[in-house]
Amino acid sequence: MDKRILIIVFALLLSTVVGFAQSEKVKVVEDFVPCSINQQGKQFPQVNSEGRVRAQIAAPEALKVQLDIGGVKYDMVKDANGVWTGESGPQDEGFHYYQLNIDGASVPDPGTKYFYGAGRWGSGIEIPASDREFYALKDVPHGLVCENIYFSKITNSFRRCFVYTPAGYEKDAKTRYPVLYLQHGSFEDETGWPGQGHANLILDNLIAEQKAVPMIIVMDNGYAYKPQDGETTGRPASVFEDVMITEIIPMIDARFRTKADRNNRAIAGLSMGANQTMRIIMNNLDTFSNYGGFSGTSNYPSSDEIDPVTFLDGKFNDGNTLNKQIDVFWLGLGTKEPKPFPGSVGAFRKMMDKQGIDYVYYESEGTAHEWLTWRRSLYQYAQLIFQNKK
Amino acid sequence: MDKRILIIVFALLLSTVVGFAQSEKVKVVEDFVPCSINQQGKQFPQVNSEGRVRAQIAAPEALKVQLDIGGVKYDMVKDANGVWTGESGPQDEGFHYYQLNIDGASVPDPGTKYFYGAGRWGSGIEIPASDREFYALKDVPHGLVCENIYFSKITNSFRRCFVYTPAGYEKDAKTRYPVLYLQHGSFEDETGWPGQGHANLILDNLIAEQKAVPMIIVMDNGYAYKPQDGETTGRPASVFEDVMITEIIPMIDARFRTKADRNNRAIAGLSMGANQTMRIIMNNLDTFSNYGGFSGTSNYPSSDEIDPVTFLDGKFNDGNTLNKQIDVFWLGLGTKEPKPFPGSVGAFRKMMDKQGIDYVYYESEGTAHEWLTWRRSLYQYAQLIFQNKK
Numbered sequence: 001m002d003k004r005i006l007i008i009v010f011a012l013l014l015s016t017v018v019g020f021a022q023s024e025k026v027k028v029v030e031d032f033v034p035c036s037i038n039q040q041g042k043q044f045p046q047v048n049s050e051g052r053v054r055a056q057i058a059a060p061e062a063l064k065v066q067l068d069i070g071g072v073k074y075d076m077v078k079d080a081n082g083v084w085t086g087e088s089g090p091q092d093e094g095f096h097y098y099q100l101n102i103d104g105a106s107v108p109d110p111g112t113k114y115f116y117g118a119g120r121w122g123s124g125i126e127i128p129a130s131d132r133e134f135y136a137l138k139d140v141p142h143g144l145v146c147e148n149i150y151f152s153k154i155t156n157s158f159r160r161c162f163v164y165t166p167a168g169y170e171k172d173a174k175t176r177y178p179v180l181y182l183q184h185g186s187f188e189d190e191t192g193w194p195g196q197g198h199a200n201l202i203l204d205n206l207i208a209e210q211k212a213v214p215m216i217i218v219m220d221n222g223y224a225y226k227p228q229d230g231e232t233t234g235r236p237a238s239v240f241e242d243v244m245i246t247e248i249i250p251m252i253d254a255r256f257r258t259k260a261d262r263n264n265r266a267i268a269g270l271s272m273g274a275n276q277t278m279r280i281i282m283n284n285l286d287t288f289s290n291y292g293g294f295s296g297t298s299n300y301p302s303s304d305e306i307d308p309v310t311f312l313d314g315k316f317n318d319g320n321t322l323n324k325q326i327d328v329f330w331l332g333l334g335t336k337e338p339k340p341f342p343g344s345v346g347a348f349r350k351m352m353d354k355q356g357i358d359y360v361y362y363e364s365e366g367t368a369h370e371w372l373t374w375r376r377s378l379y380q381y382a383q384l385i386f387q388n389k390k
Numbered sequence: 391m392d393k394r395i396l397i398i399v400f401a402l403l404l405s406t407v408v409g410f411a412q413s414e415k416v417k418v419v420e421d422f423v424p425c426s427i428n429q430q431g432k433q434f435p436q437v438n439s440e441g442r443v444r445a446q447i448a449a450p451e452a453l454k455v456q457l458d459i460g461g462v463k464y465d466m467v468k469d470a471n472g473v474w475t476g477e478s479g480p481q482d483e484g485f486h487y488y489q490l491n492i493d494g495a496s497v498p499d500p501g502t503k504y505f506y507g508a509g510r511w512g513s514g515i516e517i518p519a520s521d522r523e524f525y526a527l528k529d530v531p532h533g534l535v536c537e538n539i540y541f542s543k544i545t546n547s548f549r550r551c552f553v554y555t556p557a558g559y560e561k562d563a564k565t566r567y568p569v570l571y572l573q574h575g576s577f578e579d580e581t582g583w584p585g586q587g588h589a590n591l592i593l594d595n596l597i598a599e600q601k602a603v604p605m606i607i608v609m610d611n612g613y614a615y616k617p618q619d620g621e622t623t624g625r626p627a628s629v630f631e632d633v634m635i636t637e638i639i640p641m642i643d644a645r646f647r648t649k650a651d652r653n654n655r656a657i658a659g660l661s662m663g664a665n666q667t668m669r670i671i672m673n674n675l676d677t678f679s680n681y682g683g684f685s686g687t688s689n690y691p692s693s694d695e696i697d698p699v700t701f702l703d704g705k706f707n708d709g710n711t712l713n714k715q716i717d718v719f720w721l722g723l724g725t726k727e728p729k730p731f732p733g734s735v736g737a738f739r740k741m742m743d744k745q746g747i748d749y750v751y752y753e754s755e756g757t758a759h760e761w762l763t764w765r766r767s768l769y770q771y772a773q774l775i776f777q778n779k780k
Contacts, residue, residue: 039511059495063451082494100497104472105449107490107497114504114511121429121504137548139541144553146536147584151529158527163534170645173563194537255560 028052028087035112037126042111051090051127055100055109058083062103069098069125092336093129094372095196097122115196119187124196129372133205134379135198140208141167145194150251154243156227161220161248162194163256166207168214176257178264178386179216181244181288182378183273185296193219193378196371202379213386218252220244222273241280245287263327266385268292270374275300281326282315290328290385294377295341295369297331303343306351319355328384329359332377334367341369360384418442418477425502427516432501441480441517445490445499448473452493459488459515482726483519484762485586487512505586509577514586519762523595524769525588530598531557535584540641544633546617551610551638552584553646556597558604566647568654568776569606571634571678572768573663575686583609583768586761592769603776608642610634612663631670635677653717656775658682660764665690671716672705680718680775684767685731685759687721693733696741709745718774719749722767724757731759750774 032046032054044056055067060082066073069088076086097117100109108114112123143166152159166177182199184192193199199217206212224240253260265288269277274296281288282298299306308317316322322329329352333345352359362380364373422436422444434446445457450472456463459478466476487507490499498504502513533556542549556567572589574582583589589607596602614630643650655678659667664686671678672688689696698707706712712719719742723735742749752770754763 041509057495057497059493061453062493062495063453065495102492102495102497103449103452105447105452105455105492105497107447107492107495107500108504110497110510110512114498119431120500122500137539142539144536144538146534147590148534149527149532170647200537257560 026087026089035125036128037113037124038111039113044111045109045123045125047125047127051093053088053091053098053125053127054085055087055111056083056085057100057102057110059102064101064103066101067098068101068106069096073101091125091127092367092370092372093127094367094370094375096125096127096370098125099123116191117188117196131376135202135205135375137201138205138208140204142204143167143169143200143207145200148251148255150247152224152243152247154226154239154247155224159221159224159243161190161218161252163252164194164200164203164217164219165256166203166214166216169216169257173257176259177214177216178266179218179252179256179258180266180268180290180382180385181218181220181248181277183220183222183267183269183277185269185271185273189223190219190221192371193217197378198375199378202375203382206379206382212382215382215386216252216256216258218248220248222269222276238276240276241283244280245284249287262287262289263388264386266290266292266328268294268330268378268381269296270294270377271296271369274298279312282312285325289326290330291326292328292330292332292377292381292385293345294332294374294381295334295337295345297345297348299348300344301340303340303347306347308351308355311351316351316355316357319357323356323358326358327388328381329357330362330377330381330384331359332362332364332373332380334364334369334373336366336368337373338369416477416479425515426518427503427514428501429503434501435499435513435515437515437517441483443478443481443488443515443517444475445477445501446473446475447490447492447500449492454491454493456491457488458491458496459486463491481515481517482757482760482762483517484757484760484765486515486517486760488515489513506579506581507577507586521766525592525595525765527591528595528598530594532594533557533559533590533597535590538641538645540637542614542633542637544616544629544637545614549611549614549633551580551608551642553642554584554590554593554607554609555646556593556604556606559606559647563647566649567604567606568656569608569642569646569648570656570658570680570772570775571608571610571638571667573610573612573657573659573667575659575661575663579613580609580611582761583607587768588765589768592765593772596769596772602772605772605776606642606646606648608638610638612659612666628666630666631673634670635674639677652677652679653778654776656680656682656718658684658720658768658771659686660684660767661686661759669702672702675715679716680720681716682718682720682722682767682771682775683735684722684764684771685724685727685735687735687738689738690734691730693730693737696737698741698745701741706741706745706747709747713746713748716748717778718771719747720752720771720774721749722752722754722763722770724754724759724763726756726758727763728759 032048046054065076065084076084109123114121115124146163224243225236267277267288274293275298278298281291364376367373422438436444455466455474464478466474499513504511505514536553614633615626657667657678664683665688668688671681754766757763
């Protein structure tokens, strides 16, 4: 057979196969409702009972519009009025960052509120979680979330933390409270926990049910660098530990009615924040007695066996002493977390077991390296700290 | 001559004229710098010394991208890499809402932080104002801005206000403070004043310079409606006054250390908020003694002569009594405000003059119905209230 004919036949076969694949309709359950974190009055995006996201945007002259979520770009379809609509595959329950792609431009969806994550302010979607009641806005006494601006001499810059004070804080001018220092992850900032993290609502609900001790929560920005002198090249070393110990904690103890001792201080963080805060507590056991690592440990990203003699300068070598010094040592991980988190946290746990160090381990069912894992982690962790059981 | 030839000649002439108009280059001063309210690390949008805005976005497959600001859409131009760039005409100094238009889709610019206004969360640009020092972030003692969530029985919904407490509020548990209730405009919300309004920074700076009395500022949402019973059609009547008087004020007086009397309460608002708050103070002179109307009055949108006997049920009829009751009555307007504001505020002032009612009138030079007018108004107004000069 003539080679050209062979090519044409092959092309025809290929186009049939591709055509078949494209026309294969996905069965979508038609029970979509507007997402709970849409802007006021906006009907889109919507979510359905399968966890699919349906986006919609008017773009009459666009050639191609896509919904970009969970690392997948889903083609949207234009109607006669120039309005594009399209659905994603089912997403895990909880919160996800996403965006739209219009003829190659990645932009926020004008229907949603915006959240800081993945290094930018952008759209977020909430797939209703089976256990969402624990972070729901309820008619219980609510604490305040206060924006606290300060000038840092170490970084020579203005910085900001959000401070949660529990309901009742203002009523009695004498009561003092323990403090949890709670950190975000990489490419996030101090708005993460009071925003998509719902740290305030989680504590409002826990405190109303008397499941957690009323506490202050301080949420600062984990990125802190010395001003560069012009000769330094590349990314400078983090001075966040120094800012935390010598600037943030003294400021909080001066400004708020804290119980200013190690037994009444906890530190926790997610992902990069878990890594950072583990180093901070181990270097400052005179300052903190409780640690929470949500989806992260300081051996990240390695999954190799940890040598306790050398890891963090041998800080985990003497298990007996640590068990006396640390009140709560807590680790959490989602069952669907990607590499390297399971391996890295697993290696850390092996070391803890080998050294005989007490810790609590929690698994968030069906969630990955995302905010529902961390909301659940805070919910669990906050119930254990400041109980003075040791 | 053949008509078809005539048409072709005409078309050629027209295309030459259009081509000439399009190629007419606008002289743009090349001193653009990234805007002060860009997202961290974002190089665009930029502003230059003329007040032009230069936007940039990658949209390789787009056919048309525009910068949409101040009611004008400016065409952007694509380079070889698919990156579109374009400039606006000179804008007034201060803050403006804007958006990008990509093949017919109106979307936020991914380079900016987002602000609520014009009924949506979207992009904002800041053209550096000659007097921007008064709302700049400086190394002075900073107050807190606290998010206060509450359940409103009147509206049967959760509502939120932001509460500014001045620096030093936490230090002395006995000092009590006067309170300014400060309202946003139409299609804005409670985030306007602590966000693009910089109410906290304006007061931080004023208080640091001892130009204003340390005060609490409460910024709530001016939209409040009774739950609809199913039979009601159309937009229900506002119950904001009722929410303010019977829910917000008692809550603030219970939660914060306020001076809870009329001499220590002020109410002010911008545009729709000026209209609302004028009605509220005139109906509640036992509750407030200071009023600020920023770019608005309750006769809006009318520019007709006001009859003091009928206007607001004759509340302005007895000038002598009002002069004793009201400590500060303050009105402000930008010199570039569009209709109907100058006429409407002008008619109101004529009535005030006729009735012999004392008031302060301020003009913001070179600004329209926008946030720089209102920042300046707050700056002026806050210096006059709670001075106990009467």
